[in-house]
Amino acid sequence: MNIDLSSSFKDSYVFEFLSLSGPHNESDLQKGLIKQMKALILELGKDFIFIDEEYKVIVGNSDFYLDLLFYHRGLQCLVAFELKADEFKPEHLSQLNFYLETLDRHVKKQNENPSIGILLCKDKDNEVVEYALSRSLSPIMVAEYKI
Template sequence: MNEFKKKDNLWCSDANSYGELIRNIGFILETGKKQAVSAVNQAMVRTYWEIGKYIVEYEQAGNAKAEYGSETLKRLSRDLTDRYGNGFGMSNINKMRKLYSTYPILQTVSAKLSWSHYVELLKIEDPLERSFYLKECEQENWGVRELRRQMKSMLFQRLALSKDKTEVIRLSTEGQVIEKAEDILKDPYVFEFIGLPELPVYKEGDLENALINNLSQFLLELGKGFTYVGRQQKINIGGRIYKVDLVFYHRILKCFVLIDLKRGEVQHEDIGQMNLYLNYFREEMNTEGDTEPIGIVLGAYEDKLMVKYATQNISNQLFVSRYQFYLPDKEQFEQEVRRFWGGE
């Protein structure tokens, strides 16, 4: 009997060792695949940059503003396609030329970004805006899909609206820097990914469910540093139960972030209730090392004058912002940014 037990133990030990062996090999394979993909992407971007350099300096005699449909580019596209196959259409040839024209110093081309990233970035004419998205891709490891979404939601313009020109330049060179509560705010928040129409009959719970069902996209919209804690978090004050819609923890600011969702316009009672939640979290939920909690009341509409008076003399970090279910109109938003800066 003891012999059987000994064999069983050996078999279990072997099985555990073998399972660990499989996991280790799997980890090495996945790491190797990622490194291989990264190496291919780096080589592709560098190759296309060098092709662009030849086009600008040799074929176009250094004229980086040569017309897209020039005969030289047309001929080059045909000849390269005949010799080397697909990938040298007029559109791609022009993107290679634009890559070099935009980043004439090779060292400024990020090794972390793929050619597909640069295809999107080269669509942006404003150098400050383009630099911002490049930095965010590097720092936050955005894939191409995340980059496209953030560009369409006009993240740069939404963040820039709350900053002066010096801060906007810093935003473009460093990406989004989180140092204080105001740095995590957006106005408006864009929830185009949840699938709720603009002005239907829907409950606040429907909005909350839709956001949690699309948590990865919701976190992308909230921005860097957010970690999901829970929903409908119960707090007991004097025997009465209250529920906070959404609770997050911000890793950079080291604090709880409470979000209350309102279907229509934010009322002064909503602000008072959030102030109650913040006081409770500061006294009852914070532990050593935590900083002051942040509260955000999100509504479809807001009366700015009411918000001003309702938040006056509140010492807590309490903010009111709007959300919308559609992507911003680019031209309209850019006009708003220009008006904001022009008024300085």
């Protein structure tokens, strides 16, 4: 099933409502977004329902934590947000693919569509993103954020 992510998600998000000054890490970004949840949902767009932060999934004997987990009513699927406080790197996709597979196997309900992943990075080179996504089978989008 091919899903057109561009009709439901933006390529860039503006988080000017966060009070992050200067360099910050992923934890600072996550805490700021959770604190400003209403503004975050308004920036993301309609139909998003917040599920949890640091959403725990267990694979084998290991615990893993998704940064932010939402449900999108219109698309009827889980949406995992992975936050990166630096520039996009292709290896970020393997982590997000792993999370999406885990969600689809253990969390997604039978009537729901496959989970979608959004990788939010401080910056991205569109050509690098294009190459990195060219063989990906998972519905993933890489977006940048601005403060």
